[in-house]
Amino acid sequence: MIEDAFPRQLHPYWPKLQENTRDWLLEKRLMPADKVREYADGLCYTDLMAGYYLGAPDDVLQAIADYSAWFFVWDDRHDRDIVHGRPADWRLLRNRLHAALDAPLHHLHHPDPLVEGFADSVSRLYSFLPRTWNRRFARHFHAVIEAYDREFRNRTEGYVPKVEEYLALRRLTFAHRIWTDLLEPSAGCELPDSVRGHPAYRRAALLSQEFAAWYNDLCSLPKEIAGDEVHNLGISLVTHEGLTLEEAVDEVRRRIEECIAEFLEAERGALALAAEMTGETAHGEELGPAVRACVGNMRNWFSSVYWFHHESGRYMVDSWDDRSTPPYVNNEAAGEK
Incomplete structure (x- = not known):
């Protein structure tokens, strides 16, 4: 269904992107050299971004790709802090990330590599569009950090959210608004509230992100069952709707x-909105193509997410020595012996 309706594309900068993000992970000490050599390319983090933000200037795509790689490393640290019972470490990191989000330039030399890497990538993202965009991005990511905190507590307590509660939380932990916000620097234009809040644009954006989150749940279900996770649409369906695992997979x-x-229906409405804007005013000559570029990249998210989940070593749990411990995670550096 995806392969037919959403042809795969990659940004032409991708080979250099992969190389530069690999070097950035080393420079910022986010992964040790042996893990980078063995796993970084196979995790396909840069492939995911290069398939999404087509048309982005190279420096914008590089900043997004580095930020995305950081996000995956942060997600792994969050998981290890839960698995190994480190709530104090998590609280400290949570507070530091909130601070770095508001003042990234003050945290560029932080002793925690995760904070330093975050500050570096965010400060670069903040350089492309006006402060109004930066404040919106910060507001949206503060909410993501707090959602990760709720997830920490849920997992620590073994609490499986009900389906609707889970779906609302998932929109935050998957950072729906963040990936949608990043469409704008990729298009070289901050979109006004009248566009972002328009029902046609908002619905297309939401559906592209919902697909990604639910497809991730589908593909990561074996990994998350092995790791005693409680946050997965399939797990919520089994726990609260009385479905068997096979029935839950079918429902997802x-x-x-x-x-x-x-989405295919919503896409038509969003493209019609772009067409209406083009040529109406001098500003519309710029805004219409920017909206069209953003909607086009919402479409690219489908194929990029699809191929990422089938090619990334992040989901190949059957090939791991320990199905509950990803081999690319640096346990010792995270405080384990």
Whole structure:
């Protein structure tokens, strides 16, 4: 369904992107050299971004790719802090990330590599568009950090959210608004509230992100069952709706297919909005193409997410020595012996 309706594309900068992000992970000490050599390319983090933000200037795509790689490393640290019972370490990191988000230039030499890497990538993202965009990005990511904190508490307590509660939390932990915000520097234009809040644009953006989150749940279900996770649509369906695991997988697939069909309809409305804007005013000559570029990249998210989950070593749990411990995670550096 995805392969037919959403042809795969990659930004032409991708080979250099992969090389530079690999070097950045080393420079910022986010992964040790042996892990980078063995796993970085196979994790396909840069492939995911190079398939999404087509048309982005090279420096914008590089900043997004480095930030995305940081996000995956942060997600792994969060997981290890839960698995190994380190709530104090998590609280400290949470507070530091909030501070770095508001003042990244003050945290560029922080002793925690995760804070330093975050500050570096965010400060670069803040350089492309006006402060109004920066404040919106910060507001949205503060909410993501707090959602990760709720997830920390849920997992520590073994609490499985009900389906609707989970879906609301997932929109935050998957950072729906962040990836949508980043469409704008990729298009070289901050979109006004009238566009971002327009029902056609907002719905297309939401559906592209919902697909990604639910497809991630589908593909990561074996990994998350092995790791005693409680945050997965399939796990919520089994726990609270009385479905068998096989029935839950079928239901997640059904939701994904419905999401794809609804996006194709929403996409038409969003493109019509772009067409209406083009040529109406001098500003519309710039704004219309920017909206069209953003909507086009919402479409690219489908194929990029699809191929990422089938190619990234992050989801190949059957090939791991220990199905509950990803081999690319640096346990010792995270405080384990």
